[in-house]
Amino acid sequence: MDGTAVARALPLQVRFFSGESVGSYVTRLAARNGLSVQQLLESMGEGLSAASVDPRYTELYLDRAGREQLAALSGRPVADMVRALPSLADEHLLPGQGDVPVWRWPWSPHDGYLVRGCALCAAARGIDTPVWMVRADTWHICVRHARFTDNSRDDARPFIDLSPGPHVVEAEQKVRKLERRYGRVGRAMVADAFGILAHDAARLRLGARRTAVLHLLPHVAALAESLLSVEMRRLAGRLTKEEHAHWHLNRRKDRGMHLSQAFATWSSKHSLLPQDKVAPGCCPAQPDPHSRVGGLQSVDEVMCLSAPPFPVPERPYG
Ligand SMILES: [Zn+2]
Known part of the structure:
Protein backbone atom coordinates (compact mmCIF):
# COMPACT_ATOMS: atom_id res chain seq x y z
CA MET A 1 0.00 0.00 0.00
CA ASP A 2 1.01 3.62 -0.35
CA GLY A 3 0.83 4.63 3.30
CA THR A 4 -2.87 5.57 3.37
CA ALA A 5 -4.66 3.93 6.24
CA VAL A 6 -6.89 1.27 4.75
CA ALA A 7 -10.38 1.30 6.19
CA ARG A 8 -11.63 -1.73 8.09
CA ALA A 9 -14.70 -3.50 6.78
CA LEU A 10 -17.93 -2.14 8.28
CA PRO A 11 -19.61 -4.55 10.72
CA LEU A 12 -22.73 -4.98 8.56
CA GLN A 13 -22.68 -5.47 4.82
CA VAL A 14 -25.30 -5.22 2.07
CA ARG A 15 -25.65 -7.46 -0.98
CA PHE A 16 -24.76 -6.18 -4.42
CA PHE A 17 -27.47 -5.33 -6.92
CA SER A 18 -26.03 -5.73 -10.39
CA GLY A 19 -25.74 -2.44 -12.28
CA GLU A 20 -26.43 -0.33 -9.18
CA SER A 21 -25.17 3.23 -8.95
CA VAL A 22 -22.37 3.87 -6.46
CA GLY A 23 -24.52 6.51 -4.76
CA SER A 24 -27.35 4.04 -4.25
CA TYR A 25 -25.01 1.34 -2.92
CA VAL A 26 -23.24 3.69 -0.50
CA THR A 27 -26.58 5.00 0.75
CA ARG A 28 -27.70 1.44 1.53
CA LEU A 29 -24.37 0.53 3.11
CA ALA A 30 -24.43 3.61 5.37
CA ALA A 31 -28.04 3.02 6.44
CA ARG A 32 -27.35 -0.63 7.25
CA ASN A 33 -24.64 0.48 9.66
CA GLY A 34 -26.67 3.26 11.25
CA LEU A 35 -24.49 5.92 9.63
CA SER A 36 -25.42 8.91 7.54
CA VAL A 37 -23.94 8.97 4.04
CA GLN A 38 -21.96 12.01 5.20
CA GLN A 39 -20.35 10.05 8.05
CA LEU A 40 -19.47 7.17 5.78
CA LEU A 41 -17.93 9.40 3.11
CA GLU A 42 -16.01 11.51 5.60
CA SER A 43 -14.50 8.34 7.02
CA MET A 44 -13.20 7.67 3.52
CA GLY A 45 -11.66 10.92 2.41
CA GLU A 46 -12.09 14.42 1.11
CA GLY A 47 -15.28 15.34 -0.67
CA LEU A 48 -15.54 17.85 -3.47
CA SER A 49 -19.28 18.40 -2.97
CA ALA A 50 -22.05 18.01 -0.40
CA ALA A 51 -21.81 14.70 1.42
CA SER A 52 -25.48 13.84 1.41
CA VAL A 53 -27.25 13.79 -1.90
CA ASP A 54 -30.29 11.73 -2.74
CA PRO A 55 -29.00 8.94 -5.03
CA ARG A 56 -32.04 9.30 -7.28
CA TYR A 57 -30.70 12.65 -8.50
CA THR A 58 -27.03 12.10 -9.18
CA GLU A 59 -24.21 9.60 -9.03
CA LEU A 60 -21.31 9.40 -6.58
CA TYR A 61 -17.87 9.30 -8.21
CA LEU A 62 -14.61 8.26 -6.57
CA ASP A 63 -10.95 8.42 -7.49
CA ARG A 64 -8.77 5.29 -7.46
CA ALA A 65 -7.88 5.68 -3.76
CA GLY A 66 -11.56 6.22 -2.93
CA ARG A 67 -12.47 3.06 -4.79
CA GLU A 68 -9.96 1.12 -2.72
CA GLN A 69 -11.33 2.55 0.50
CA LEU A 70 -14.90 1.71 -0.46
CA ALA A 71 -13.86 -1.85 -1.31
CA ALA A 72 -12.17 -2.09 2.10
CA LEU A 73 -15.27 -0.77 3.90
CA SER A 74 -17.33 -3.33 1.98
CA GLY A 75 -14.91 -6.17 2.68
CA ARG A 76 -14.88 -7.04 -1.03
CA PRO A 77 -12.13 -7.11 -3.67
CA VAL A 78 -12.04 -4.09 -6.00
CA ALA A 79 -12.71 -6.37 -9.00
CA ASP A 80 -16.03 -7.53 -7.49
CA MET A 81 -17.04 -3.92 -6.80
CA VAL A 82 -16.26 -2.90 -10.40
CA ARG A 83 -18.30 -5.80 -11.77
CA ALA A 84 -21.36 -4.86 -9.71
CA LEU A 85 -21.16 -1.04 -9.84
CA PRO A 86 -20.57 0.31 -13.39
CA SER A 87 -19.43 3.81 -12.33
CA LEU A 88 -16.43 2.30 -10.52
CA ALA A 89 -14.89 1.23 -13.85
CA ASP A 90 -11.52 2.89 -14.58
CA GLU A 91 -13.00 5.15 -17.26
CA HIS A 92 -15.37 6.77 -14.74
CA LEU A 93 -12.87 7.37 -11.91
CA LEU A 94 -12.13 10.94 -10.83
CA PRO A 95 -8.57 12.15 -11.40
CA GLY A 96 -6.55 11.13 -8.34
CA GLN A 97 -5.10 13.59 -5.87
CA GLY A 98 -2.47 11.41 -4.27
CA ASP A 99 -3.12 9.23 -1.28
CA VAL A 100 -6.21 11.00 0.03
CA PRO A 101 -9.36 9.44 -1.37
CA VAL A 102 -11.61 11.89 -3.18
CA TRP A 103 -15.30 11.69 -3.88
CA ARG A 104 -17.78 13.93 -5.66
CA TRP A 105 -21.51 14.15 -6.40
CA PRO A 106 -21.83 16.21 -9.59
CA TRP A 107 -25.14 17.85 -10.54
CA SER A 108 -26.00 14.99 -12.85
CA PRO A 109 -24.32 11.69 -13.75
CA HIS A 110 -21.28 12.06 -16.03
CA ASP A 111 -22.30 9.07 -18.10
CA GLY A 112 -25.56 7.18 -18.35
CA TYR A 113 -28.81 7.71 -16.49
CA LEU A 114 -30.08 6.81 -13.05
CA VAL A 115 -32.86 4.31 -13.56
CA ARG A 116 -34.95 2.72 -10.84
CA GLY A 117 -34.05 -0.94 -10.30
CA CYS A 118 -36.76 -3.61 -10.31
CA ALA A 119 -38.23 -3.78 -6.79
CA LEU A 120 -38.92 -7.52 -7.11
CA CYS A 121 -35.30 -8.23 -8.05
CA ALA A 122 -34.26 -6.09 -5.08
CA ALA A 123 -36.63 -7.90 -2.72
CA ALA A 124 -35.19 -11.23 -3.88
CA ARG A 125 -31.83 -9.94 -2.60
CA GLY A 126 -33.27 -8.80 0.71
CA ILE A 127 -33.34 -5.11 -0.27
CA ASP A 128 -36.50 -3.26 0.73
CA THR A 129 -35.50 0.29 -0.23
CA PRO A 130 -35.47 1.81 -3.75
CA VAL A 131 -32.38 0.86 -5.71
CA TRP A 132 -31.01 3.09 -8.48
CA MET A 133 -29.06 1.69 -11.39
CA VAL A 134 -26.69 3.41 -13.80
CA ARG A 135 -27.86 2.59 -17.31
CA ALA A 136 -26.75 3.70 -20.76
CA ASP A 137 -30.37 4.54 -21.63
CA THR A 138 -33.17 6.17 -19.67
CA TRP A 139 -35.02 2.91 -19.13
CA HIS A 140 -34.62 -0.68 -17.95
CA ILE A 141 -36.72 -3.74 -18.67
CA CYS A 142 -36.60 -6.54 -16.12
CA VAL A 143 -37.25 -9.61 -18.25
CA ARG A 144 -37.61 -11.79 -15.17
CA HIS A 145 -40.48 -9.82 -13.67
CA ALA A 146 -41.78 -8.13 -16.85
CA ARG A 147 -41.41 -4.65 -15.44
CA PHE A 148 -40.40 -1.44 -17.17
CA THR A 149 -38.70 1.21 -15.03
CA ASP A 150 -37.07 4.46 -16.03
CA ASN A 151 -35.37 7.56 -14.70
CA SER A 152 -38.57 9.08 -13.34
CA ARG A 153 -38.34 10.14 -9.71
CA ASP A 154 -42.07 9.89 -9.34
CA ASP A 155 -42.91 7.39 -6.62
CA ALA A 156 -46.59 7.35 -7.56
CA ARG A 157 -45.98 4.99 -10.48
CA PRO A 158 -42.55 3.46 -10.07
CA PHE A 159 -42.91 0.86 -12.85
CA ILE A 160 -45.09 -0.34 -15.72
CA ASP A 161 -46.25 -3.94 -15.66
CA LEU A 162 -45.41 -5.52 -19.01
CA SER A 163 -47.12 -8.84 -18.40
CA PRO A 164 -50.19 -7.84 -20.48
CA GLY A 165 -47.86 -7.25 -23.45
ZN1 LIG B 1 -37.13 -7.91 -11.62
Missing part, protein backbone atom coordinates in the same frame (compact mmCIF):
# COMPACT_ATOMS: atom_id res chain seq x y z
CA PRO A 166 -45.30 -10.07 -23.44
CA HIS A 167 -44.10 -9.08 -26.93
CA VAL A 168 -42.16 -6.20 -25.35
CA VAL A 169 -40.27 -8.52 -23.02
CA GLU A 170 -39.62 -10.88 -25.94
CA ALA A 171 -38.26 -7.94 -27.95
CA GLU A 172 -35.97 -6.96 -25.08
CA GLN A 173 -34.66 -10.53 -24.89
CA LYS A 174 -34.01 -10.49 -28.62
CA VAL A 175 -32.18 -7.15 -28.40
CA ARG A 176 -29.97 -8.46 -25.58
CA LYS A 177 -29.21 -11.60 -27.55
CA LEU A 178 -28.10 -9.52 -30.55
CA GLU A 179 -25.91 -7.34 -28.34
CA ARG A 180 -24.35 -10.38 -26.69
CA ARG A 181 -23.70 -12.14 -29.97
CA TYR A 182 -22.48 -9.19 -32.04
CA GLY A 183 -20.92 -7.02 -29.33
CA ARG A 184 -20.47 -3.38 -30.26
CA VAL A 185 -21.72 -3.93 -33.80
CA GLY A 186 -24.90 -5.35 -32.28
CA ARG A 187 -25.29 -2.37 -29.98
CA ALA A 188 -24.66 0.03 -32.88
CA MET A 189 -27.33 -1.65 -35.04
CA VAL A 190 -29.87 -1.57 -32.20
CA ALA A 191 -29.19 2.16 -31.85
CA ASP A 192 -29.49 2.66 -35.62
CA ALA A 193 -32.78 0.77 -35.63
CA PHE A 194 -34.06 3.24 -33.02
CA GLY A 195 -32.68 6.05 -35.18
CA ILE A 196 -34.33 4.84 -38.38
CA LEU A 197 -37.70 4.19 -36.78
CA ALA A 198 -37.68 7.53 -34.99
CA HIS A 199 -36.34 9.39 -37.99
CA ASP A 200 -37.88 12.75 -38.87
CA ALA A 201 -39.40 11.28 -41.99
CA ALA A 202 -40.99 8.35 -40.18
CA ARG A 203 -44.48 8.10 -38.84
CA LEU A 204 -43.31 6.02 -35.89
CA ARG A 205 -41.88 8.98 -34.07
CA LEU A 206 -40.71 8.93 -30.51
CA GLY A 207 -42.68 12.00 -29.60
CA ALA A 208 -42.80 13.24 -26.06
CA ARG A 209 -44.04 10.07 -24.42
CA ARG A 210 -41.31 8.12 -22.73
CA THR A 211 -43.27 4.94 -23.09
CA ALA A 212 -42.62 5.33 -26.82
CA VAL A 213 -39.74 2.92 -26.26
CA LEU A 214 -42.27 0.18 -25.44
CA HIS A 215 -44.03 0.69 -28.76
CA LEU A 216 -40.77 0.90 -30.68
CA LEU A 217 -38.91 -2.00 -29.13
CA PRO A 218 -40.54 -4.90 -31.06
CA HIS A 219 -39.90 -3.03 -34.34
CA VAL A 220 -36.35 -2.21 -33.22
CA ALA A 221 -35.57 -5.85 -32.45
CA ALA A 222 -36.74 -7.00 -35.88
CA LEU A 223 -35.03 -4.18 -37.76
CA ALA A 224 -31.74 -4.52 -35.85
CA GLU A 225 -31.58 -8.18 -36.85
CA SER A 226 -32.09 -7.22 -40.49
CA LEU A 227 -29.47 -4.44 -40.30
CA LEU A 228 -26.99 -6.88 -38.78
CA SER A 229 -27.46 -9.32 -41.65
CA VAL A 230 -25.93 -6.78 -44.04
CA GLU A 231 -23.70 -4.93 -41.59
CA MET A 232 -21.69 -7.97 -40.54
CA ARG A 233 -21.00 -8.81 -44.19
CA ARG A 234 -20.18 -5.18 -45.00
CA LEU A 235 -17.65 -4.87 -42.16
CA ALA A 236 -16.03 -8.14 -43.22
CA GLY A 237 -15.81 -6.98 -46.85
CA ARG A 238 -18.17 -9.72 -48.02
CA LEU A 239 -21.03 -7.54 -49.26
CA THR A 240 -21.21 -6.79 -52.97
CA LYS A 241 -22.48 -3.56 -54.47
CA GLU A 242 -25.48 -5.41 -55.91
CA GLU A 243 -26.40 -7.00 -52.58
CA HIS A 244 -26.09 -3.61 -50.88
CA ALA A 245 -28.48 -1.99 -53.37
CA HIS A 246 -30.83 -4.99 -53.31
CA TRP A 247 -31.12 -5.01 -49.53
CA HIS A 248 -31.87 -1.30 -49.51
CA LEU A 249 -34.58 -1.70 -52.16
CA ASN A 250 -36.25 -4.52 -50.21
CA ARG A 251 -36.31 -2.53 -46.98
CA ARG A 252 -38.08 0.30 -48.78
CA LYS A 253 -40.64 -2.19 -50.03
CA ASP A 254 -41.42 -3.98 -46.80
CA ARG A 255 -41.14 -0.99 -44.47
CA GLY A 256 -43.10 1.46 -46.55
CA MET A 257 -42.22 4.70 -48.24
CA HIS A 258 -42.30 6.80 -45.08
CA LEU A 259 -39.04 5.20 -43.99
CA SER A 260 -37.28 5.40 -47.33
CA GLN A 261 -35.53 8.66 -46.44
CA ALA A 262 -34.22 7.12 -43.22
CA PHE A 263 -32.99 4.00 -45.04
CA ALA A 264 -31.31 6.17 -47.68
CA THR A 265 -29.45 8.06 -44.94
CA TRP A 266 -28.46 4.83 -43.22
CA SER A 267 -27.23 3.24 -46.47
CA SER A 268 -25.16 6.28 -47.37
CA LYS A 269 -23.47 6.23 -43.95
CA HIS A 270 -22.90 2.48 -44.20
CA SER A 271 -21.42 2.46 -47.68
CA LEU A 272 -19.14 -0.33 -48.86
CA LEU A 273 -15.74 -0.20 -47.18
CA PRO A 274 -12.48 0.21 -49.08
CA GLN A 275 -10.45 -3.00 -48.89
CA ASP A 276 -7.90 -1.57 -46.42
CA LYS A 277 -10.64 -0.77 -43.85
CA VAL A 278 -12.13 -4.23 -43.87
CA ALA A 279 -11.82 -6.15 -40.59
CA PRO A 280 -11.84 -9.89 -41.31
CA GLY A 281 -12.62 -10.99 -37.71
CA CYS A 282 -15.85 -10.35 -35.88
CA CYS A 283 -16.84 -7.13 -34.25
CA PRO A 284 -14.36 -4.24 -34.39
CA ALA A 285 -14.20 -2.10 -31.22
CA GLN A 286 -15.53 1.02 -32.94
CA PRO A 287 -17.36 -0.21 -36.05
CA ASP A 288 -17.33 2.36 -38.84
CA PRO A 289 -19.12 4.82 -39.04
CA HIS A 290 -19.82 4.59 -35.28
CA SER A 291 -17.09 6.13 -33.20
CA ARG A 292 -18.83 6.12 -29.83
CA VAL A 293 -19.99 2.68 -28.83
CA GLY A 294 -19.18 2.08 -25.19
CA GLY A 295 -20.48 0.87 -21.89
CA LEU A 296 -22.69 3.80 -20.88
CA GLN A 297 -23.32 5.49 -24.25
CA SER A 298 -27.04 5.90 -24.91
CA VAL A 299 -28.74 4.93 -28.18
CA ASP A 300 -28.92 8.65 -29.00
CA GLU A 301 -25.13 8.89 -28.72
CA VAL A 302 -24.40 5.64 -30.51
CA MET A 303 -26.71 5.96 -33.54
CA CYS A 304 -25.25 7.35 -36.76
CA LEU A 305 -28.50 9.02 -37.81
CA SER A 306 -29.85 12.12 -36.19
CA ALA A 307 -33.19 11.47 -34.58
CA PRO A 308 -35.25 13.40 -32.08
CA PRO A 309 -33.52 12.60 -28.77
CA PHE A 310 -35.29 10.58 -26.12
CA PRO A 311 -37.06 13.11 -23.95
CA VAL A 312 -36.01 13.42 -20.32
CA PRO A 313 -39.03 15.08 -18.73
CA GLU A 314 -39.76 15.21 -15.01
CA ARG A 315 -43.12 13.53 -15.41
CA PRO A 316 -43.07 10.43 -17.58
CA TYR A 317 -45.79 8.15 -18.88
CA GLY A 318 -47.37 10.73 -21.18
